[in-house]
Structure formats: structure tokens, C-alpha cells
Amino acid sequence: MMLEGNFNYQDFVKICKMVHSITKIDIRLHNQDGDTLFQRINHYIPAVLHQPGNEATKMNEILHSLQANHYYHHINTFGLEYLAIGIWRGPSFYGSILAGPFISHLSVIELLRDIISKNNLPIGERKQLEQFYQSLPTFSETEYKNIGEMLVNLCGHDFIYSGAFSSGTPLPPLKPALQKTTIEGSKHLIEYRYEHQNKLMDAITKGDKAEVHHLIHSMTDFVAFSDRVPGSPIRSSKNISFVFNTLCRVAAEKSGVHPVYLDNISERFAILIERATTLSQLKKLFVVMANEYCDLVDTFATGHYSLMVKNALDYILLNLGGPLTLQLIADEIHVNPSHLSRKFKSDTGMTVTEFINRKRVEEAKLYLQRGNSSITDVAFMVGFNDLNYFTKVFKKITSMTPSHYVKRKSINLKNNS
Incomplete structure (x- = not known):
């Protein structure tokens, strides 16, 4: 099947599948009339967030007015973000690829409050909306710009099918001295985590932000030094972050927060932690996690009642x-x-x-x-x-x-x- 002219439909399907596999972002292939030719969708937008009209047609109109090497970053009134890329050959416009929705806001709770208020949405929809927004991919500005540039480059010429070659050479075993250092470093991390665990559990269970932030400050300082574990500073810091996410979830549940509030937020932070690439990103996540879990405890804790x-x-x-x-x-x-x-x-x-x-x-x-x-x-x-x-x-x-x-x-x- 062809889009039009010399464009092979399967080439652009391949691009869509590849981008979806790497980024986990929903993606659609449209022709120049806005008709959907292919899609990979994991996130179905709640009815209350649907907007009138054909979004693909609107995106195509905007892309048609841009130069061929541009992508369009769109944020709708509900804070849902999209990347749209035109399919061009010379002066001719043949269709587009639409990637999204995603969000670039780390705190879904704050984002959702603004969205409900701005759009006069019924508060009764908040639980469903919170689950939906928590499930969306979250990208920093740098990340979604890189995705946009990648799509522009992929769509800017005929798709090149690659071959693969692997040496199959195993990694050398870890030297005894290095292994000892790594074990000692891990032991130190574990001891540190358990030293703070009871204090953190108690503070989060109470929703005590001041105490939690005090404890987090010392933890994030420690995370900054985790590059002392040879060869694995980011991995070591992520391990601590995963532990902290679990600690927050267990503590919030202990306070009586209903699991329906905890499931998506816990999963979302796990994804954000794994996708983090720098220590500064992980330190920022520590603070956001603490705030959101403490907010949940402050608002929804019921554990001290019959x-x-x-x-x-x-x-x-x-x-x-x-x-x-x-x-x-x-x-x-x-x-x-x-x-x-x-x-x-x-x-x-x-x-x-x-x-x-x-x-x-x-x-x-x-x-x-x-x-x-x-x-x-x-x-x-x-x-x-x-x-x-x-x-x-x-x-x-x-x-x-x-x-x-x-x-x-x-x-x-x-x-x-």
C-alpha cells in the first residue's frame, strides 16, 4: 500500500513501530486528509477530555504551513502534549506522524488540579483522570525535543533498512579488588538505607513534609556521592530511588491511603526513575516523590480510624x-x-x-x-x-x-x- 507517489506505506509503519518500541509513546500515521493509516495506541483518552473536530486534520494544516524540516509541539487545553511531523518530498506534503499524548510535568497532582479548574471538569472525574495522566509517558523538554528531531530525520528521506552484526564477546570478569570495592560500596549503601528507613517511614506515614525533606536532603547528598561506586553511579542512585519509591508507597499505605491512589503513582515514578539519565534528575525526583506521597497521606489517610x-x-x-x-x-x-x-x-x-x-x-x-x-x-x-x-x-x-x-x-x- 502506498501513501501517494513513491512513498512506501510499510516504510512509515516501520518508523512508527520503531519509535513506539523505544519511547513507549502512542503514535499514528495519517495521510494528507487526516485519515489514520496505522496506529499503535496504549493510552485511550477519557471521554471528558475529547475535543471537537479532527485533531489530525488540524495538525496537518499547521504542518503544511511549516518548512519540511520542522516538527510541531502541541499542548491542548487539557495539558496533553503531542509531536507532529510532516511527511514531505520536495514541495509536496503527503501526510504526517503524530506522537502522543505525553506530559512534561513531573507532578501529576498539581497538573490535574490546574486542568480540572481551567476546564471546569467535575471533581468526580478526578480519580479516572489521575489514573490516566499517571499512565502517560513523561518527557523533559530535552527528551521530547530529541524525539521531534529524530522523527524529522527519519521522515526526511527514504527509510534505510539496516543489518546487524554482533561479536558475541563476553564481558571480562570483575577483578577481585574491584569486586571487593563494589561489595563494600553496596554494603555501605544498604546500611545507610536501613538507618534512615524507620525515620522516613514514620515521617511519610504522618505526612510530615518538613521531616521528610530533611531526611531526603541527607539522602540526596549521599546519592551525589554514589559515583564512588566504581563504574555504576547512575545505577546505584537508581537503586536507591527505587527503594525510596517503594518506601513511600508502603508508608502511605500504612497510613491508610487507599491502594487506588497508590498504584499508578508508584508505577509512574518507577518509570521516571528508570528513564533518568543524570544524578540531578534523580535528586529532583526524590523531592517530587516526597511531596506527592505526603500530599496523598495528608488528603486520603484513614489508617488511624476503625x-x-x-x-x-x-x-x-x-x-x-x-x-x-x-x-x-x-x-x-x-x-x-x-x-x-x-x-x-x-x-x-x-x-x-x-x-x-x-x-x-x-x-x-x-x-x-x-x-x-x-x-x-x-x-x-x-x-x-x-x-x-x-x-x-x-x-x-x-x-x-x-x-x-x-x-x-x-x-x-x-x-x-
Whole structure:
């Protein structure tokens, strides 16, 4: 099958398969009309993020206006990023390759808050969206620029099929002296990890960012010296990073954070760690991991409550943007509503309604701080169906109205800028 003219369809399919295999990024091959000729897709975009119109046609129009040696980096309103590369021969445009979506933001939690606020998305969709964004490939600016340049070069001429030759020569055995040094270095790393493990576990379980950051600072300083392990500084640092990711996940789970919040974030950081190429990238990941896991503990920890109340809290936190009543929650977790009400008050010091309102106000404050949505939109996003009731509850909890809160935050931002 041909794209058009002298272009062999299978050549560009080969390019798409190769790039997908190396980068794990979704990739599509389109003809000049925007029709999809081939695709390798691992990430299916949630319905709430779909945009009207044919994205491929829009991309082709932009690529058609660019020179042949250019690629187009596109970021849509939902923060999803794409690379589009035109297929040219001389002055003729024959189609395009579209790679994405991916993200370049390390903190999905912060990114998602902005996206929900900017696009007025219902907060009830956040869990599904968080799982989707956590699953996306994450590339630094340098990395996605390199992918763009690679695609430009691959598409700029006829595909060259290569042969392979391997010497099959085994690596020489490690010298005894070097092996001893490596073992001693590994022993030192292990001793260091276990020395800090209990302190880190306790701090993360409490969501104590200050203490966690203090401990991380000493760990990242140590990681910077991991090049003392001969021949494997990055590998040694990655091993420590994997341990830290696991440590964070176990500690957060110990605090009562539901596994649904932990699975994707843990997997995503594991991928980011493996893809890191410098010690500075790994040090930055330490800080981002600590912040995100502590945020999860601060927001979703329920481990210090009785099983009944923990189940109720998990249900509330997973469905905060939807309708929530004592009867509905009791039915969902199969308990008597009166018994749940008494136990909930005993464990938390709040009624079920007071807890729901407090959590919704906490969410509302995050969106109001960003200033992307009206107060009415924020009220509906976090589960309030009545603006006057939202204002009343907000003032009761924060001692100010939502509009006063927005004004004060705006003044603080101006004073700090």
C-alpha cells in the first residue's frame, strides 16, 4: 500500500513501530486528509477530555504551513502534549506522524488540579483522570525535543533498512579488588538505607513534609556521592530511588491511603526513575516523590480510624464530587446509618456532613487559588449544588466568604511578586 507517489506505506509503519518500541509513546500515521493509516495506541483518552473536530486534520494544516524540516509541539487545553511531523518530498506534503499524548510535568497532582479548574471538569472525574495522566509517558523538554528531531530525520528521506552484526564477546570478569570495592560500596549503601528507613517511614506515614525533606536532603547528598561506586553511579542512585519509591508507597499505605491512589503513582515514578539519565534528575525526583506521597497521606489517610469509619472515609474521598448522604454511604459499605453516624462522630470528632463539607471546602480553596474558574463553577465542581449554601459552609469553616478568600489570595500574590 502506498501513501501517494513513491512513498512506501510499510516504510512509515516501520518508523512508527520503531519509535513506539523505544519511547513507549502512542503514535499514528495519517495521510494528507487526516485519515489514520496505522496506529499503535496504549493510552485511550477519557471521554471528558475529547475535543471537537479532527485533531489530525488540524495538525496537518499547521504542518503544511511549516518548512519540511520542522516538527510541531502541541499542548491542548487539557495539558496533553503531542509531536507532529510532516511527511514531505520536495514541495509536496503527503501526510504526517503524530506522537502522543505525553506530559512534561513531573507532578501529576498539581497538573490535574490546574486542568480540572481551567476546564471546569467535575471533581468526580478526578480519580479516572489521575489514573490516566499517571499512565502517560513523561518527557523533559530535552527528551521530547530529541524525539521531534529524530522523527524529522527519519521522515526526511527514504527509510534505510539496516543489518546487524554482533561479536558475541563476553564481558571480562570483575577483578577481585574491584569486586571487593563494589561489595563494600553496596554494603555501605544498604546500611545507610536501613538507618534512615524507620525515620522516613514514620515521617511519610504522618505526612510530615518538613521531616521528610530533611531526611531526603541527607539522602540526596549521599546519592551525589554514589559515583564512588566504581563504574555504576547512575545505577546505584537508581537503586536507591527505587527503594525510596517503594518506601513511600508502603508508608502511605500504612497510613491508610487507599491502594487506588497508590498504584499508578508508584508505577509512574518507577518509570521516571528508570528513564533518568543524570544524578540531578534523580535528586529532583526524590523531592517530587516526597511531596506527592505526603500530599496523598495528608488528603486520603484513614489508617488511624476503625474499619467501619475507614470504609466510609474511603468512599467519601473517592466520590467527593458526587451526591453524598449518610444513608447512601451506609448502604454502600453495608452498615446501619445510625451506628455509622455515632461511630463516625466518635472517631473523627465530626458528623459525616461536617467532614464532607470540610473536604469539599479544602478542594474548593485549591481551585479558587488558581483563579481559573468562577466561584459558582468551583462550588459545583466540588459537589455543592447551591451557591448560597456553599458560601455559608465556606465562611463557617474559613471565617471568610469565597470572594473574600479569592481577593486575599490575589493581594498576597501581588505582594510576593
